[in-house]
């Protein structure tokens with residue numbers, strides 16, 4: 606393609622909300638044979654909602670929710686936002702002004718008065734969060750987080766968790782002072798176009814893959830809904846780029862689509878990195894493409910644009 610053709614294609618992309626950083630990336634997209642999708646926030650809406658909270662320790666449900674919300678208040682994860690929202694509604698439903706503006710304004714103020722003080726907060730990448738509340742350790746996250754801290758999950762809680770996971774929900778486990786307290790189930794619906802895009806890629810001869818830090822059962826349930834057979838689950842943030850490289854070893858051209866900080870090494874390692882608009886700045890920086898509309902159809906638009914530009918004018 607001539608420089609003019611590349612310029613024209615870049616302009617057409619931009620008009621559709623597909624921003625490409627340079628002619629090389631535009632050219633590489635035509636040959637993609639794998640598209641790897643991050644799950645949370647990429648295939649799914651990233652608008653997580655708590656669907657269940659269950660205490661297994663005799664702790665009062667209200668106290669349980671306060672504990673969890675206090676620990677998650679410092680986390681940026683979409684799961685944390687869902688937990689806070691749920692706890693807030695549990696405690697304050699019916700006691701708040703009906704005007705939305707008033708509510709949004711008062712929320713922060715109310716939350717700050719009501720949350721417990723969390724000290725030494727830290728995020729454990731791919732696993733959850735930890736902190737101290739009332740000088741006792743709080744752990745919130747997946748099984749791996751519980752295991753590595755020696756917290757045993759009782760069998761009835763484990764079977765409840767498995768049930769959630771088989772229904773495409775993410776379960777988060779809560780321990781206080783080394784004892785298991787309870788769990789919450791969180792749903793994060795697929796983007797409405799996700800399944801159509803996956804089907805479209807298959808028709809183009811491209812192999813879709815789902816890549817996530819979430820557990821196998823949840824990942825497989827979501828993959829089934831969206832029509833993806835190739836799933837890589839329980840991948841730690843550092844491992845996402847390795848998955849890209851392992852596919853490249855066979856000579857494949859790999860596109861990665863993601864939104865999170867976790868995804869940025871994989872976006873950089875991919876032949877074609879595509880960041881979802883509205884995703885984190887670090888992901889956007891690492892990518893070759895930015896899909897401004899946050900619509901997965903633009904993955905196909907980007908590949909089509911490259912194919913057209915480089916086949917027609919060669």
Ligand code: ADP
Nearest residue numbers: 645680682685731732733745746747817818819
């Ligand atoms: P993904 O690749 O799907 O974006 P992450 O690597 O961000 O997943 O997280 C992997 C898993 O770690 C989550 O599914 C969840 O079980 C746990 N986790 C991460 N952050 C949190 C948090 N703030 N609260 C509870 N659990 C968390």
Ligand code: MG
Nearest residue numbers: 643645646865
């Ligand atoms: Mg994500």
